[in-house]
Amino acid sequence: MPQYKQFPLPDTAEGLTEAEILTWHVKPGDTVTVNQIIVEIETAKAAVELPCPWAGVVTELLAEPGQTVEVGVPIITIDTDPGGAAAPVAPAPVAAEANGTSSGKIGEEMPGGRIATLVGYGPKSGAAKRRARKDAPAVAKAAVAAITPAAVVAPPAPAPVAAPAPAPVQAPGGYVPLAKPPVRKLAKDLGVDLYALTGSGPDGVITREDVESAGSAPAAAPVQSFVDNGSRERRVPIKGVRKATAQAMVDSAFTAPHVTEFLTVDVTPMMELRAKLKNAREFHGVKLTPLAFCAKAVILAARRTPDVNATWDAAANEIVYKDYVHLGIAAATPRGLVVPKVRDADRMSLKELAVALDELATVARDGKTSPADMMNGTITITNVGVFGVDTGTPILNPGESAILALGAIRDMPWVVDGEIKIRKICQLALSFDHRVVDGQQGSQFLADVGALLAEPGIAMTY
Secondary structure, eight states: OOOEEEEEOOOSSTTOOEEEEEEESOOTTOEEOTTOEEEEEEOSSOEEEEEOSSOEEEEEEOSOTTOEEETTSEEEEEESSTTOOOOOOOOOOHHHHHTTOOOOOTTOEETTTEEOOSSTTOSBSGGGGSOOOTTOOHHHHHHHHHOOTTTTTSOOSSOOOOOOOOOSOEETTEEOOOOOHHHHHHHHHHTOOGGGOOOOSGGGOOOHHHHHHHHHSOOOOOOOOOSOSSTTOOOOOOOHHHHHHHHHHHHHHTTSOEEEEEEEEEOHHHHHHHHHHHTSGGGTTOOOOHHHHHHHHHHHHHHHOGGGGEEEETTTTEEEEOSSOOEEEEEEETTEEEOOEETTGGGOOHHHHHHHHHHHHHHHHTTOOOGGGGSSOSEEEEOGGGGTOOOOOOOOOTTOSEEEEEOOOEEEEEEETTEEEEEEEEEEEEEEETTTSOHHHHHHHHHHHHHHHHOGGGGGGO
16 A cells, blocks of 8 residues: 655755755656655755655646745655555554664664654654744645654655646745756846746756857847836845855854955966966866965965954864865856865865866856855855956855955066066965954964965965
C-alpha cells in the first residue's frame, strides 16, 4: 500500500529560519530517486539545490515558487511505495524512544523530540504549536498541524492522484515568473519584463533565449502617465541576500568603530611583472589579474600585522588571533552582494590564488555559491576598480577586523627620480575595527600592502 512521506525544509546553513522556493524540478506524478535534485531554494546566504531523501513518486508540492517557507515546514509529499502490496504500517518507534536510542533515519523522531531531516535534526515535534505565517497557504498550514513522527509515514486518505504538469502558479502575492537568477539579471539588464513573457522551458520556465528574443524585439513607445497611481514605481520585497546583507552592514557599522585610511600607489612594476608571468609556461591558461597580486600582498602583510586578521569576541571578552587566512572576496551577483571565501589562502602560491579567485568568481556569478563558502572569513578584499571606481570607504564584514578596497589602475602623471612620467597608479582604502587594530598597526599594514604592489620583489624579504 502507498506510504507517504513529507520532506520538511531543512536548515541548509547554521542559524537559518526560512527560505524562498525558487524553482521546482519535479511535479506531481514524477518518479524520483534518492539524492535527485528536486527543488532550488534561496536562503539569506545563497541559492541552494535540495536533493530528495527518498525514492518514490511525487504526490503533492506543498509550497509554490516565490513562497517563503519556514525551516521544518513540509514542502513536498512523496509516495515511497507506489503500487506496493498491502502491508502493515510500521508503528511509531516507541521502543527506541524508551531506550533513548534511534537509528537516525530521515523522518524518524530523535532524542529530545526532534525529527531527523536532510540536514541536522529539524525542529522539535511540537511543530503544531508554531505560529502560522500570515501568507502561508492553507495546505501548508494543514501540513504543519498534521506533521508528527507517526504521521510522517501514515498514508493520507484518500490517496492523491498524480496531477498533470501545473500551469504557471500563483504565488501569495500574485503570479511569479519562473526564471533562474542569471536569467532574471539578464532581463533586468535588457529591460525585459518577465511578467510579459511565456516561458519555453519545462513547466513554463523562462529561458535565456526567451529573454534575448524579447530584448531584440522593437519596443512600443512608452505612454507617459501623470497620474500618481503607482504605475511609475515598483516595489521589491526585502528578502534573501539583500535582507541579510543589509542587516549585516547595519550591525557592523553600529557595532565596530570604523577607521578608513587611504594610500595611492605606483603599481607599474606589478603590472610589468604580470605581463611577464602571463607569457610564462607555468601560468599558461591562468587568468592572472591585479586582484591576485593584491590578495597575495594582503596575505603577506597580514603576517607582519596579525591584528588585521583577528576577531573581537565581545561575549568572551577576548581578541581571537587566527593563524590562517580565509580570504573573503566581495562579488556582485544577480542576487546581490556576496562574499565567498578562499579557504587557507595563506597556503597558496600566486598561481593557486589566481585559479581559486577565477573559480570563485565564476561560481558566484552563476549564483551557485554555497552558504558554507560564505561563512567564517578572516579578512576581505573588495575590488571596486572593476567598476572604474578609484576608492571608497568599505564597511567591515561582521566578525572581521579589516577590509581593503582595491581601486582602478589608471595611467597618471607621477614623479619618478625628480621627473614627471606616466605610470600605472592605483588607490587603496583600508577600513579596520579600531577596537582591535590601532592606527599604527592599520597604517603599517596598508603601507606593507602598498609596498608589495609597488615593488613585488620586496616579497622576498617577508
